[in-house]
Amino acid sequence: MNVGIIGLGLIGGSLGLALRDMKLITKVSGYDLNKENESDALKLGLVDEIIGFEEMKKRCDMIFLAIPVEAIIKILQNLKDIPKSTTIIDLGSTKVEILKSCPDEIKENFVAAHPMAGTENSGPKAAFKTLLNGAVVVVCDDKNAGENHVKRAVEILSHAGMKIVFMDSKSHDHHVGIISHLPHIISYSLVSSTLKEEDKRNILLLAGGSFSGMARIAKSSPQMWSDIFKQNKSNVLNAINSFKKELEICENMIENDQWDELKAWMQTARGLRDIL
16 A cells, blocks of 8 residues: 655654554655655655655555644645545544535545644654554544545554544544643643743743643644644633633632632542543
């Protein structure tokens, strides 16, 4: 099987490394609008070759879209003429808008997937072979796609070491709004508020593990994440409102010296360690 990857950053590059180890994959071809990314991906062995977009449509049996979510919507319009036998798999962090925008001509070909993996780093140099191994990958609205394309996608994703979870796109976007998108907003907000301190140089000298851990994902790509927040706007706003309510509860308990209540509130949250 010949596989193409559009987008050779962290996810696309890590996927390329995993695919190149699979016996059922004949060749991994890459394409990226950023020519430096293409050059780096080839030097780092993330793909076997770099080819053009039109050539990829002709030669590849499966094409992964490892690009920002807004770019996925645009590129789907340029994939309407691919062969019926070609499987398209998007790896975006949102699903409702992407599935809604998929042209009728390729609905059978299109499998919507979201690997729950990543780091704060980006680009081909950030890629590593084990990133996706053991990660959950959510496959959404699989009944909209052709059975053979879903089967093929599941086979490849499983061979890459991912755990398959099937979910409808609305539930997916609601859940990731809370568990993935909100944490990024909190991280950006924490760093932004800290940088507005008058003595920010000295305050950052005191930054330890707690701050570093929470601020780490604020290093993520603003372009990528603004696209995600745009596409998942309603779920993100709901998540922010729920979080604000919890902050207000915490604020009121501290302000009113309700230390026992505060302790119980924190103890409830601490129970998450028994789940994760």
